[in-house]
Amino acid sequence: MVHHTANPDLSGSHAEAELARLYGDILEREAELTDRRINDALLKELVRQFVGAERQLKDLNDLKNRFLGMAAHDLRSPLTSIIGMSRMLTAAELELDDETKSKFLTAIHRASTQMLELINDLLDVAAIESGHFEMTFAEDDLAALLNERIELLAPTAEQKGIELVAEVNPGTTCSFDRERLSQVIDNLISNAVKFSPTGAKVTISSLAASDSAGFAVADQGPGIPEDERDRLFGTFQKLSTQPTAGEKSTGLGLAIVKKIVDAHGGRIVLDSEVGKGTTFTALLPRRGA
Ligand SMILES: Nc1ncnc2c1ncn2[C@@H]1O[C@H](COP(=O)(O)OP(=O)(O)OP(=O)(O)O)[C@@H](O)[C@H]1O
Ligand SMILES: [Mg+2]
Known part of the structure; x- marks a missing residue:
């Protein structure tokens, strides 16, 4: 969706x-x-x-x-x-x-x-x-950025007994603002960790097609109820799913994520099932596509 x-x-x-x-x-x-x-x-x-x-x-x-x-x-x-x-x-x-x-x-x-x-x-x-x-776009290595962010966020996830699994193919490149896209990756991974119970896995995969490149963050958390999804990307919107270890929750992260992906001409796709988990996919257009 x-x-x-x-x-x-x-x-x-x-x-x-x-x-x-x-x-x-x-x-x-x-x-x-x-x-x-x-x-x-x-x-x-x-x-x-x-x-x-x-x-x-x-x-x-x-x-x-x-x-x-x-x-x-x-x-x-x-x-x-x-x-x-x-x-x-x-x-x-x-x-x-x-x-x-x-x-x-x-x-x-x-x-x-x-x-x-x-x-x-x-x-x-x-x-x-x-x-x-302001955004500064440059052709860059998305796979390397994903691995860098995963490495940085892994210790916090580990403290909660959550494993970050990287399924990143080397050489996935496209045009993006490195600092801003880092925010997108961090927000999506930290949400997956924040709303999942101890022992769960969070899988981060790189995606590449001829016309787009991106990544998916899949968790085994509570899932997002369908009737709340239209509020997901609004400012200060916290849904019924709550942090499982007292982490801060303001409801700004996804509003910023959506704006950054929009500014790249990309899109965010949500796939979620209550009781099973949530996958957020960010797709950016490839230059010349
Ligand atoms: N992976 C997820 N699984 C379950 N619920 C989620 C997930 N990601 C986001 N949500 C729900 O969507 C709400 C909005 O997410 P968002 O990232 O905007 O805010 P936040 O994480 O609560 O706070 P902030 O990102 O500002 O620290 C969350 O409060 C939570 O209820
Ligand atoms: Mg967040």
């Missing part, structure tokens, strides 16, 4: 363009409007259009407030941990032993990393929505 769920336009550029267009329309029709034979129908139409544009701006403002609220909410919990633990570390009366201190420092490091990841995701979403998401 191919998803084309549009993210809400947070930039306001559409509403602003609509207002500019209306203003231009009025200037053009100024002669008509100031004419003593004022055209009632024209005035009514302009008022109707203005009301529509105002409603659109209000909806956009509500959306921005919702966005801000959710971002603040998700930043608050790691920040509360950092404040609490650093307070204990600096409280002279507590006389903590070295092991406890080291535990607190590790937790502070984890919470700060989580905050930084969330802020980076938020900045990405903002850049995407305002059209300032």
Whole structure:
């Protein structure tokens, strides 16, 4: 199944363009409007259009407030941990032993990393929505990139007792933005690990055809219920499937993944069965195809 769920336009550029267009329309029709034979129908139409544009701006403002609220909410919990633990570390009366201190420092490091990841995701979403998401394409080795990302993510998966299985054919090349495609690979693999139970396998395969190249990430997790799939690629959309080891879940990853793949002229295909598992496939067009 191919998803084309549009993210809400947070930039306001559409509403602003609509207002500019209306203003231009009025200037053009100024002669008509100031004419003593004022055209009632024209005035009514302009008022109707203005009301529509105002409603659109209000909806956009509500959306921005919702966005801000959710971002603040998700930043608050790691920040509360950092404040609490650093307070204990600096409280002279507590006389903590070295092991406890080291535990607190590790937790502070984890919470700060989580905050930084969330802020980076938020900045990405903002850049995407305002059209300032820059991409640098180059013909590159997709197989090598897949192997690199798998190697980097394997230790985290192992900690959960999840094996990453690489079925990557050497020499799979196509044109992509290396940094952005790394985000796509990382997001899909980390989702597969995050939502799967201990002991499950995650298989990453490279795919190559004459007109496209890509990869698939297949897990043996809970599967994604059909009636929730239309929300999958929206911003801040968390579904009924939940992290199995308390990992962070904000609901931004797949929204960013979809935008990056779209910017490559590619597509994401979802194949999922509840109780069996999920496969996400990312396909990018090959140059000249
Ligand atoms: N492989 C998967 N198996 C089951 N459910 C999944 C899978 N991938 C995504 N989901 C569901 O889709 C939701 C959206 O995924 P997305 O990657 O956008 O957000 P997230 O992983 O919760 O948070 P973030 O990526 O921002 O850290 C998840 O919260 C989860 O409910
Ligand atoms: Mg994710």
